[in-house]
Amino acid sequence: MSSIKTVGVVGTGLIGASWTALFLAHGYRVLVADPGEGAEKKLKANVQSFWPTLEELGLAEGASIDNYEFVGSSLGKRSAEVDFVQESAPERPDIKSKLLAELDNGTRSDVVIASSSSGIPSSQFIDQCQHPERVLIGHPFNPPHLMPLVEIVPHPKTSQTAIETARTFYASIARRPIVVKQEIPGFVANRLQAALLNEAYSLVSRGILSAEDLDAAVTTSLGPRWATVGPFMATAMGGGGGSNGFRHLLEHLGPAAQKWVDDMREHAFELTTENIDSLTRSVDKELQGKDLKELEAERDAKLVELFKRKGKQQRMRQDRIRLGTQMCSLVRPSGAVFLGRSGWVQDQNDSSKVVLLL
Structure with a gap:
């Protein structure tokens, strides 16, 4: 600024x-x-x-x-x-x-x-x-x-x-x-993290799966999906696209998901010494033979690559919008400019109109 x-x-x-x-x-x-x-x-x-x-x-x-x-x-x-x-x-x-x-x-x-x-x-x-x-x-x-x-x-x-x-x-x-429009404890990201961690801790402490497999479940499914589009857009896409897709998925899968949520509430993780010991043992097994500094460096390198790629995509979108705006000023009043795939074509319904496809 x-x-x-x-x-x-x-x-x-x-x-x-x-x-x-x-x-x-x-x-x-x-x-x-x-x-x-x-x-x-x-x-x-x-x-x-x-x-x-x-x-x-x-x-x-x-x-x-x-x-x-x-x-x-x-x-x-x-x-x-x-x-x-x-x-x-x-x-x-x-x-x-x-x-x-x-x-x-x-x-x-x-x-x-x-x-x-x-x-x-x-x-x-x-x-x-x-x-x-x-x-x-x-x-x-x-x-x-x-x-x-x-x-x-x-x-x-x-x-x-x-x-x-x-x-x-x-x-x-x-x-x-x-x-965040209202003050709430923990704000937003930490609350989302706490919700997922509560269920993750519950599953591992109950012996349903190991900490290593729980980490794999996140890094090979929800992690990459939500890192690109977020939960709301992922839901809309999963339901067929658009707001109708979002509604469709909620209406059709919502009742089943509500039963899962009820089960999660029943088995909410309790911060007891016994549960902490159980989680620590599982994490220790996952860490065996691994160098924490190397893991941190690998994590940071992957994050840098992700953010560089997302930044490049955002700049490309902005460039397309700017180019479209510039081309609009070059087209005569009767013309039209539309954004799509790259190239110039004539409007099939009106040869006097030029269509810019990006």
């Missing part, structure tokens, strides 16, 4: 460091603060470890890994220099309440203060803010420099201007912002 030049990051754990690297990769100047011992050293190490992945994804013109400054335990007077704040302090309302009051007092009143809180609504820590209307949740899916999702969760007093500023800013750094 042209109006945002400098970003303030408060908190240099893995989330804060990941945000810092992402902002740097998109050409922003970053001021970073954290009161923790050794915070500056850890920040530098983490940013350096994230940078190769960001280079592979593509850096903005002029982006530099060195374009940040660690300013100490707090932004302090340097708060006046920032145009956007990403707070990533510990997940405690008392800490965030005090910190948000300091940021609210030190920054310009038009600066959006976004919290990376993973489940605590911002209404629980804005009690000391003079300008709560510019505070909202900007919750990333970990790690922010790699995963595109950012959940924007306003509280009842958050202004529409702040929401739109955050949405535009996150989109400008290649994130996919979504707006």
